Amino acid sequence: MNPANYVILSAILFSLGAIGVLVRRNAIIVFMSVELMLNAANLAFVAFARTNGNLDGQVVAFFVMVVAAAEVVVGLAIIVTIFRSRRSASIDEPNLLKY
Secondary structure (H helix, E strand, O other), rough: OOOOHHHHHHHHHHHHHHHHHHHHHHHHHHHHHHHHHHHHHHHHHHHHHHHHHHHHHHHHHHHHHHHHHHHHHHHHHHHHHHHHOOOOOOOHHHHHHHO
């Protein structure tokens, strides 16, 4: 399969994630859209690494996955804490974060 197909798929996934971040107002959906964008970037890194015949892109993708895992833990903890205290996960009301 042509590596350009992977890059096109990566661009489509990244675009869907960016649209999800810009359009949705639920914090969990926005969070999932950011994760989709990170996975699209990983797919592009691996496709370029395969095209060039080296492992640099795969190493970068591995580190992005490690950072994304840490982001999931911290981000979901913050979202669950806000939801428990405010009963809303909407990002339209930033004044809810004030105490």
